[in-house]
Amino acid sequence: MSVHKHTATLLIITSDASDAERLIGALREDGIATQSVTVPHAERLAEIIAQRGCDLILCCSYQREVDLDSVLAAHRKLIGDIPLILIEESEQHAANLAKIRRSAVRDLIRRHDHDHLKLAVAREFAELLRRREAAGLNQRLRLCEQRDRELIAVTSAGVSFVQDGLHLDANPAYLALFGYPDLDELQAIPFLDLFVPEYQKKIRELLRGGDATALNEPVELTVICRRHDASQFNARLLAAPAEIDHEPCLRLLVHPLDAPALVTPIAISAEPEISTAAPAPVAVNAEMSAPGLSQLLAEITGHLNAEHRIERPFAIFYLQLKDGTQLLRDLGLTLGLEQRDAYAAQLSTLVAAEHGFCARVTDDGFVVLVDDVNELEAKALAERLLTTARLPHRAGTQPDDATADFDMGYYLVRDRAGAAEDIVNAAYRLCVGRESVPTAPAATPAGDSEAEIARRVERALAQDHFKLVYQPIISLMGDDQENYSVLVRLIDEHEPPLEARDFVGPATRAGLIEQVDRWTIRSAIQVIGEQRRAGQRISLFISLAEDTFRNPSIVLWICDCLREFDVRGNWLTFQFQEEVVTNNLASLNKLMETLKKIKCRVALHRFGLLAHPERLLQNLPLDYVLLKSTFAQGLANDPAKQQRLVALATMAHEFNVKTIVTGVEDAQSLTVLWTAGVDYVQGNFLQRPSPTLDITSGGR
Template sequence: MDPNETIRLLILNDSRSEAERLISMLNNAGRPNRAQHVDSEERLGKLLQEQTWDLLIAHDATDNVPPQNAIRQIRRLNRDVPVVLLTDDSSSASVVEGLKLGAADVVRLDEDQHLLQVIEREMENRDQRQQRRIADRRFREAERRSQALLDSSRDAIAYVQDGLYLYANESFAELFGYSDKDDIDCLPIMDMVADKDQKHLKQFLKNFTLKGDDAESTKVEFEGVKHDGSTTHVSLDVARATFDEEPCIQFLARARAADTSEELEAQIAQIKWQDLATGLYNRQYMVEQLEKLIGAEGRNQSPEASLLYIDIDNYADQVQAAFGVAGADMALSDIAALLRENTQEGDLLARFGDSAFTLLVPAIKADAAVLRAEKLCKAIEDHIVDVDGKTLQLTASVGISLINDTTSSAESAIEQAVSAMEKIRAEQGGNSARLYEPAMSDAEKKERDIMTDVQHALDNDRFRLLFQPIINLRGSDDEYYEVLLRLLNHDNEEVSPKEFLDAAAKMDVSHKIDRWVILESIKMLSQHRSKGNKTRLIINLSRQSLCDESLPPWLGVAFKAAKLPSDAIVFQASEVDITNHINAAKAFAESLKKLKSCLSISGFGCSLNPFNVFKHVELGFVKVDGSFTQDIQNNNENPDALVDMIKQLHGEEVTTIVPFVENASVLATLWQAGVHYIQGYYLQEPTKSMDYDFNMES
């Protein structure tokens, strides 16, 4: 990265002062920049379309433009803009989540030296990607020019491998009396050699091949057999060559001098590039012009263009069935005239296939291209096609691909436009326009589906509660259940929290789900206790709820309204959430104590110093991580580590719970260690009701 190069920077941050600090930091570090503070998605889309940007720096918790939405916009507009996220979170979880979203890196807030190194790396990476794209375009342009020279050369040229023609140009085809060069592809050489010379030519080619790279250019002469069976004397220059990255032999027959008028050349060119049925340019011309546009020097500095792929809906069923083959050409000519009326100066319109047209529009932004395509759809829909008095109204689907500094070839641009068009057909049946967007990965699709299920569950009350008993090993009469949450998807199948809670956190709806669980639990517990039961529940809370200062007052109101003693419910949060938000956890535990409830910690024992939490947060229950029990039951670990942990927990005067008890083999160890409560499928799997018989454990 050139230290004097100006960084074109987008900043997503709710705090404008923080954006100004970033800009000042870059300036002080000798990194000149031109930055824009973005405060809305609409503004972001406009900036991405109107200008070229090198980098986007976003705070991972910004509300105005969530980072995932910004990354989605960049992908949608096919921009090469790396995203660097800043985070307040000191854990690795934020880094992992940021990288999953598609960020290039995640940097702790205020770690400016780290950020500078990341910026320098991403700028260098972007420069390398740009240089690679430019090299790819130049290579493709060189290939295209070489191919064009071969195709149009008056010299007869062919490439041969293993006795077959890989390629022959028109002049070579004419030399042997073929009307189309494609007729020679993969044809055996000996089919075009007189019988008397075949042995001689076979020996010549064998000797030439054996010499390998040392073979020098030479000549060979033989009696050739034309397509019509007549013969002609052929003299060819023979040389080693490479075609389509394959080693082969080149045949070359020099053309005889001939005079061709400029007028005739122009007529030939017109015929070559024109579609006869519509009078528009043909596919070959469009592809060539598209390659020229993409391969132009300074492409990344010029305004972006768009390729519109316009395909008539139900062409075979409607047009060909109604008018026949000849009438269908007349109908297409009519549509072509309509499209021509809707072109502007600088546009390039071509017939691209049986029912497809392409429109190359220069200097147009993404939103404007979509609007243009929608107007074309409307114009075609409103137009009446008249063929010999028979009328028909048609519709079309228009796929759009953006041509900009990320576009490497005409082929990729066309494929993207066709893909967008096909997606319209699949999802809407046609008569619409769509901008190409990169396909989501399987993981992204799964996450999207789960997010849809979560929102549907919130809107339609599709969550369900299950209850798993927690049994006292010390002979107490206490009855505890842990409340477990399930989600019912569109297929009425249960989805476990492991799949949907992460999605809920990203959607910022975890606190809503927690409050639904709390209210439903209070309602069901009140009904259960009204029958004389002294049952208590343990309810899990998300990080959002743990840090929500408004939750404790809300709980007080909820308990009072249900006439339920607040000590009937214990609230539980994970070790990760409590240790990562120690101050919030401390405040929440103190608030629960005032309500005569308490806070429990789950997944205990996985951090480097798990007992440090007791210095800051008052806990009533500690549920150790289930991996300890599983390892003992699977004979992967001796019980000493768990036993030692339980003894230390006794010193903290907390109530211990050991989950994932799957068989009786571990019970003696847990009882001897002094564990207070156990939980697991050995006792009972989670059920829809609180129906466990605690008396049989007495």
């Protein structure tokens, strides 16, 4: 229990000892102060306070011998918390009022006003005691936290601290439990990646406060965890609120359970033999589809290095049973499930002959991975998968029925890929026919061979022949931020200049686009630093190619550039093409969250292409969406387009996302855009791309 002083010890600055006695006498009557120290000036103020343990300072500034400026200067140099109260003549009260307001003086009292003096000293002493008590409690808290850390470090339970989906700290037992050699490697991955996909929704809700809204007591979950080597184990997870460095976070305790984890990929074995008789039970866990997906994701991850480059090229096939519900209706539940299991056994045997990997990821869905095949080999394997592995013949069907029982989508994975989830999702979309993968880069301009353009890009990177140009993004809502879209030009005095659309395709296919993006990012950040130091409120929008954002190290490189040029992340917006987002949704979500942590903004370009754009707004932490330029073409005379524009703008605002319409080419469109609630516009009518950062009015 804290022991408080009941009365204050005063330091009185006065040249008249009798004045000091009158002051302390008035305070002693009410038991406010009983001890005092008197000094004639402010010299050695800190030393006297330390020696005598003074709590407050009273300064008789009305005395000619007391230099008020010296007292204020000496008080500012004090390290401790010592309140200063001035006593002044009535006629000087107003004259010194402005001066003391700029200082740390706690009160100004007229001479002989003992009632005010008593109130001021009692108030300041009580507040001083409360501050000292709070400081003592903070010190005790820090000691408790230190002892807590020491206990956590030696406990056998896995303990970590998580904030915004990333690890802040973890004890050795936690690192050993998940198989990570050190904290740095653990901090490089999202916390969600420590759990198999079917449990990630619950973990995400926990991180967002969905399961711990009040946080009055720990939240407990039973989960399946995933180690660094992709092996799994069952665990009980306890989450409770905590603080690290005065920042709120979650403290997590992970207790492994004795029961084995549920992992059930299809066994890759040459047995049992395929039988044309009635299906017999097979060693396939038909119910547990999610662990099969977990094993599949682990298998894909094993093909990727730290930079998401493909170390072992492979083909991925997604097979989906046609009319699976109708099959169960025709045959009944038990026989229908037996047919599916028999097919799983056939597929397992067939894939084993190809030395591949097979997993059952849903009741009706299967994924096959085969290494080192070219396009012709992949096509031939796809035909064998569809024609050789078949459901047992249904009643009334002919054995030679040429109609496949399954739909299939497949493609080759090489060079660099997104997250494992993105690869599976892309194969699934190909199977169900929702989109093609991959998206083709821009075409090569006529008159130049692709190889020649690639050589020009390579030469420009070596000789710094690239140049930035800027197009302003103008606010329709009165925002005074100077936003510009950054574009790149390839300038060579011996060759005609190339715009980005001319060289992006060849650069991408030649594996050079990431180097171009890095040159653009670093140059743009340098420009931001120069303009900000010159007093301009500039903010730049930069597009990232797919190869660039698939590299997990890109954010660290961006951080290095921000530090190099002393630039804040919120002066930079990175934008991504909507066409490639759906094939990289999992990895892009992680990347955007990481960019937001360094305060950068993120935008989605060519928004509105998909049938359900709200899904992207729901799943990505966006700041802006840039609507495709066709929205601005003929907008004033197209009611249907206006209605669609209003719907998209309203939808974006519901998710607190600002809208930008590009390709504005006429004045009539501006009125419609403003009425629709669009936040920003960009286009040649407002200003063409320019190598300078001056905004001009009107088109050119």
